[in-house]
Amino acid sequence: MGNLTLEKLQDWSKQGHRTAFGEAMVLLGQDNSNVYVVTADTTPTARLTNFLKTFPDRLFDVGIAEQNLIDFSAGLAKEGLMPFAVTLAAFAPMRCAEQMRSAIGYMNLNAKVVGIEAGVRFGPLGNTHFAMDDLAVARALPNFTVLSPSDPHQIYKALFAAAELDGPVYIRLTGAPGFPILYPDDFEFKIGQAIEYRSGTDVAIIATGAVLAQAIGAADLLQEKGLSVRVIDMHTIKPLDKAILDSVFAENRLVVTVEEHSAIGGLGSAVAEYKAGFAQAPRQLMVNLGDRFQKVGSYEFQLQENGLTEPAIARLVEENLA
Template identity: 45%
Template structure:
């Protein structure tokens, strides 16, 4: 996903001469260095000063630029919420915040660098829209969309390489979700790295338990696809949400806000259970995700429990 971001930024920069990028000593990791090599006068590396980073991006937006602001999710929004709220969202400026290293899967840096509250934080801000793509093709397509839509966006990327779920030509709409696997007994809504995990869980549920599970990539968390949530509730009954994020305020909470208003049903939230993460080497990431309930095996277990609950 990071490589897709870097490539897309170069391509978009070629098409739109008013695109600029502001980074914070993570241009190698975020792959925005490629943009700087192509357009050195349009990349601004401000160092480890995230409050300045987003404020400078806001100033460039006032000057008519499409500003991309990028670093690790632990630092944006982790170290500059005040500036995002008051300098970007309140005046509704054209700043696209694209971050990486979100969730638990950041490697050995531990809880201080595992941003698991950002979806909740960012979707609570007026004017901010929140996207969590699942693979490289969706990153590219969503970036093409957001440069054409004025105003702030928050795009959340993960550190690890991810399985490609979509052909390059697949289209994505802001405010919509996408059914990646159809089913009739249960719907799983996932975002980011958890879409592929949910697909694997759906395969197991079908093969080993005879449960036909619909998997929805809910890459647009704000605005969210209320029509699709309603449709799935009516057609498949109970819902499961899966996210590499705290269960408080994230995708599951956003779905529950919809169901409580228009289509009451059970919503089983699978995520990080309101606790901090812990460190793990790259080769231990799968074990860490399993420990925190985010492996395909844990999704299967939760789905079986939910189906039992439906029968009571």
């Protein structure tokens, strides 16, 4: 685990994904002197103040200007530096999708885009600050790898893995303060290789991001009722791990995808697109944010409204396995 201690993970878990991100960036910055950060008036929001203090010459704030956030980063990457462009997932990729496509994607530049507070965690702030579409947008950009880590430890691993990969990466971050540590011990994180969190033969729940915790909780409830539940952590949305899906389609009776994202273009869509090529494959149920703007309310309220809770996921599986 290198510089990463369990104590640190516990603190990150308590503070939420932004702290995990900002502090992991300090460790990454120490590990790799070519790592730069570009923000759009988001340095404190993304908990990058410590990074700025540690590396005052390696963080640039372009102001509230997301298009330039991406193109400025593209210019740095063009000249061999490795920028991490950081803002709310509500604004990148959506507000600068064209720059991500035409500059970073088209020239296949070694630049990373990080969307913090993806999903609906900003519940009371309203729909302008939700990112329900970021996976759909990022997936549609050629050359982009798309990551969606599930816990504080995986955020750290995903950032280091993104830095190892020579090319464009979008990293979607979720996880409210108190999001659990799902990987307390060192583990292998490989881009494009999902993690079989738990094995099982009846249903396979495939989740991405911090709602993996809800998927695991649902699996616990179902196991109490005697069902055998497989849980897969699909931390890489693109490229999709087809090998693990092959085994799911062959071995499980029901597939359930779980994500804090629109019904269109995210994990559920990616799995369904691949499954379309199979003559024989199990049914797929999708738990997601639907195709609608959300009501305003607390994060817990948002998750409940969308069936993204342990009992709701468990109930859905039970109803459909009968």
